[in-house]
Amino acid sequence: MLGLIQNEWMKIFRRPGTYVMIGLLLIMTTVAGAFIKYQESGGTVPDNSEWKKGLQTQNESYKKQLEEMGEMAPRDMKEQYQREIAINEYRIKNDISPNQEYSVWGFVSDTSQLIEFAGLFTIIIAGGIVASEFTWGTIKLLLIRPIKRVKILGAKYITVILFGLLVLAVLFGYSALLGGLLFGFPAEAFPYLYYYNGTVIEQSMGLHLIAYYGLKSINMLMLATMAFMISAVFRNSSLAIGLSLFLMFMGGQVTRLIAMKYDWAKYSLFANTDLLQYFEGMPMVHGMTIGFSIMMIFIYFLLFQVLAFYVFNKRDVSA
Amino acid sequence: MDTLVEIQDVTKVIKGRTIIDSVSFEVKKGEVFGFLGPNGAGKTTTIRMLVGLIGITSGDIKILGSSIKTDFEKAVSHIGAIVENPEMYKFLSGYQNLVHYARMSKGITREKIDETVELVGLADRIHDKVRTYSLGMRQRLGLAQCLLHDPKILILDEPTNGLDPAGIREIRDHLRMLAREREMAVIVSSHLLSEMEMMCDRIGIIQNGKLIDVQHISDFVQGKEKVYEVEVDDPRKANGILQGAHPGLPVQLTETSVILSLVREDIPEMIKVFVQEDMKIFAVREVTKTLEDRFLEVTEYKGGAGDARTDSK
Numbered sequence: 001m002l003g004l005i006q007n008e009w010m011k012i013f014r015r016p017g018t019y020v021m022i023g024l025l026l027i028m029t030t031v032a033g034a035f036i037k038y039q040e041s042g043g044t045v046p047d048n049s050e051w052k053k054g055l056q057t058q059n060e061s062y063k064k065q066l067e068e069m070g071e072m073a074p075r076d077m078k079e080q081y082q083r084e085i086a087i088n089e090y091r092i093k094n095d096i097s098p099n100q101e102y103s104v105w106g107f108v109s110d111t112s113q114l115i116e117f118a119g120l121f122t123i124i125i126a127g128g129i130v131a132s133e134f135t136w137g138t139i140k141l142l143l144i145r146p147i148k149r150v151k152i153l154g155a156k157y158i159t160v161i162l163f164g165l166l167v168l169a170v171l172f173g174y175s176a177l178l179g180g181l182l183f184g185f186p187a188e189a190f191p192y193l194y195y196y197n198g199t200v201i202e203q204s205m206g207l208h209l210i211a212y213y214g215l216k217s218i219n220m221l222m223l224a225t226m227a228f229m230i231s232a233v234f235r236n237s238s239l240a241i242g243l244s245l246f247l248m249f250m251g252g253q254v255t256r257l258i259a260m261k262y263d264w265a266k267y268s269l270f271a272n273t274d275l276l277q278y279f280e281g282m283p284m285v286h287g288m289t290i291g292f293s294i295m296m297i298f299i300y301f302l303l304f305q306v307l308a309f310y311v312f313n314k315r316d317v318s319a
Numbered sequence: 320m321d322t323l324v325e326i327q328d329v330t331k332v333i334k335g336r337t338i339i340d341s342v343s344f345e346v347k348k349g350e351v352f353g354f355l356g357p358n359g360a361g362k363t364t365t366i367r368m369l370v371g372l373i374g375i376t377s378g379d380i381k382i383l384g385s386s387i388k389t390d391f392e393k394a395v396s397h398i399g400a401i402v403e404n405p406e407m408y409k410f411l412s413g414y415q416n417l418v419h420y421a422r423m424s425k426g427i428t429r430e431k432i433d434e435t436v437e438l439v440g441l442a443d444r445i446h447d448k449v450r451t452y453s454l455g456m457r458q459r460l461g462l463a464q465c466l467l468h469d470p471k472i473l474i475l476d477e478p479t480n481g482l483d484p485a486g487i488r489e490i491r492d493h494l495r496m497l498a499r500e501r502e503m504a505v506i507v508s509s510h511l512l513s514e515m516e517m518m519c520d521r522i523g524i525i526q527n528g529k530l531i532d533v534q535h536i537s538d539f540v541q542g543k544e545k546v547y548e549v550e551v552d553d554p555r556k557a558n559g560i561l562q563g564a565h566p567g568l569p570v571q572l573t574e575t576s577v578i579l580s581l582v583r584e585d586i587p588e589m590i591k592v593f594v595q596e597d598m599k600i601f602a603v604r605e606v607t608k609t610l611e612d613r614f615l616e617v618t619e620y621k622g623g624a625g626d627a628r629t630d631s632k
Contacts (some may be wrong), residue, residue: 003422010419015410137406141464144370145423146396316333316373318364 004147004155005162012125012163021121025167026174029111033178036107051097055088079282083195090193090200103186105205107179108172112212118171119220119248122164126227127240129156130312134235139317153232153312157305160228161221168217172209194279212276219273222297223248226269229304233311259284272296321348323397323472323504324369329378331364331528338364341378342530344523346472346504351494353519353536354508361528362508363403366476369506370400382472396424399470403477405461409450413441413460416449417467424468431467439463439493455486462493473497473505479514491518545583550576550601551593560596561589578606 012018062081091097130153133139143149192208193200203211223244230240251270259265266272266285272293277283283293324346331339339361346352356362367373369380371387371394380387385394407416417436421427436445439459449457458478465473473494479487495518498505509515515522516536523533551557557577558570571578581589586603593600 007419007422010411010415011408014408014415136408137404138408140372140402141406141420142423143372144395144398144400144402145420146392146425147423148392314374316367318367318373 001151001155004152005159008129008156008159009162012129012159018125021124022167022170025114025117025121025171028114028117029171029175029178032111032114033107033175033182036102036110037182052092055092059085059088086195086198086200087193090202094202096191096193103183104176104179105186105190105209107183108175108209109212111171111175111179112209112216114171114175115168115213115216115220116248118164118167119217119223120245121167122160122220122224123227123244123248124241125163126160126224127231127244128237129160129228130231131235131237131240135237143317149313150309153309157225157228157308160224164217164221164224168213172213196279215275215279218275218297219248222269222273222300225301225304229308232308256284266292267296269296269300272300322346323348323383324506325381326365326369327379327381329365329368329380330376331361331368331373332376338528339368340528342525342528343378344530344533346506348471348504349498349502350521351498351505351507351519353515353522354506354525355510355512355515355522356508356525357510360525362510362525363476364528365525366400366474366506366508367402369474370398370402371395372402396468397471398474399465399468399472400474401458401461401465401476401478402474404480405457405464407449407457407460407464410448412448413445413452413456413463416460417445417463420464421467427467435463435466438466454481455483455489458482458486458490462490466497471503473503475505475507477509478507479509479511487514494518546578546580546606547586548576548578548602548604548606549589549593550604552599552601556596557593557598560592560598564592575601 062085066078066081133142142152190205191202192205193202194208195201226247227240227244230243231237234240247270251268252274255265255268255270258268259271263285266288271284271288275290275293278290278293283289322345326342326344328341328343329339330337330341342361342365344352354362354365364373368375369387371391375388380394382394382397385397387394407413408419411419414432414436417432421432436442439462441456441459441463444452444456449460452460465475475494478490478494482490491514494505494507497503498520507515507518519536521533521535524531549557554572554575554577558572561568561570561577561579568579590600590603
């Protein structure tokens with residue numbers, strides 16, 4: 001099995017395209033770093049000693065707005081305000097200023113938007129890994145080895161996941177390094193505050209970012225799994241990559257639209273892949289729980305895998 | 320001689336259409352078996368079933384006693400194959416390609432790879448990218464790829480497709496050598512008849528999914544009657560004489576000669592008749608039947624399909 005993964009790894013990294021993708025990611029991070037550095041011009045935050053007062057005024061205006069609107073307020077707006085109020089109160093109580101110096105953590109947090117691109121590159125690899133063997137014609141020589149097809153496909157999937165993790169690690173590592181160089185490592189990191197189940201929880205920034213990366217990458221890995229499934233079932237890398245990218249950019253939006261009207265939107269994959277919604281915002285459909293989402297993700301994962309393995313194992317290779 | 324490959328009553332049905340219809344044959348140790356048929360007759364399908372690339376609807380294929388259906392890993396470990404063109408990873412070097420395949424079989428050392436490269440004569444270019452290889456070199460790399468794990472059976476689908484005469488000759492010599500020296504069973508498919516004639520010990524002819532004949536190459540080419548070309552001054556007159564003596568005898572006329580099949584003993588009699596009728600005989604030549612003629616005869620006779628002729632060029 002190790003040899004098979006080694007083989008797949010070699011086939012990915014002996015192609016220049018792979019380096020272009022990783023290079024692009026590094027360039028984008030660098031550009032973001034340079035831009036922020038230039039804009040912040042030194043990255044100093046005005047020392048606002050009156051921040052507690054500011055937060056209080058903010059909370060009051062939130063509460064006022066909520067009262068005014070009463071029952072008219074949309075559900076997500078209400079929850080958004082409640083969350084803001086809770087966090088602001090927590091800040092005042094525990095003396096945690098919202099005005100922090102921009103540091104490496106802020107930068108890593110900002111560049112985590114680039115996870116979308118890490119996802120895109122993983123999808124490209126996942127969409128090609130099976131289909132390319134068919135277009136190159138090498139599938140014939142690959143499948144006449146004394147190794148079961150299931151194992152070959154398994155090795156390919158593991159390689160896709162490893163590649164995804166590598167791209168994430170590169171993004172995280174590089175932005176931490178660059179952020180540290182440009183904005184400095186703070187002596188004491190400010191905690192990150194999040195609001196879950198009506199209470200505010202304090203978390204160290206590093207831990208938060210790792211968790212943030214982890215949760216964000218679920219979406220990416222699920223889409224990569226889907227691209228992999230399409231690749232194995234339809235032997236067409238363009239279809240696999242195109243469809244997965246389309247769903248990556250549009251899936252969430254469309255599901256959100258459907259969710260406004262219909263409850264069944266919660267069974268869509270895209271309503272569930274973003275687990276951050278339980279910590280940072282509110283679930284797409286009222287009444288969804290994190291357990292439900294994990295369950296749905298697991299069901300979709302299983303569905304993709306069963307389809308991919310079943311079709312690949314049964315397929316007559318006659319192209 | 321022991322049998323290495325047994326194909327037992329194999330049938331393949333795709334979407335209700337029978338592609339291969341109960342084909343059975345065996346291939347023995349040290350033998351080059353040719354698989355001959357027009358395009359679309361089912362050669363490639365049969366070969367793909369042999370190596371497990373496509374499933375078998377009914378029947379079974381046994382490689383050294385292991386079924387390709389139920390014991391795939393064991394059965395296929397005895398096989399080295401090129402199915403159609405040897406497509407390699409073009410962005411890898413020849414050597415990396417071989418390492419790739421070596422990792423997929425058990426116990427192939429670096430020395431073994433080097434030795435195989437030497438055998439197919441690619442040593443000086445093996446570290447170049449496959450993209451830069453000529454078709455002949457790719458074919459040799461393909462051969463190296465299937466010899467890596469010392470298989471007992473070699474299966475090559477159209478191994479000479481697209482090669483120049485030198486390349487064809489090279490492949491042919493390799494195959495004969497492997498069959499002789501390593502006692503491998505070699506299965507080759509082709510629609511190039513002249514090629515098969517030089518390469519194979521036995522051939523099986525497949526048409527419309529049915530195996531219509533399996534023969535030793537020498538028996539196949541030579542029937543009992545031989546064909547003779549008799550060069551005369553007036554072929555029409557000669558034909559008249561022949562038809563007079565044996566009504567209904569199939570005679571072919573050309574500008575300068577008549578062509579007919581005869582038993583050797585009848586030649587003096589024929590000459591005598593011609594001379595008595597005052598004909599001038601310039602030459603009597605034996606026309607050796609090529610595999611091609613014979614192939615056309617067999618396929619037309621048994622299958623009656625006219626499309627065999629168009630494909631046999």
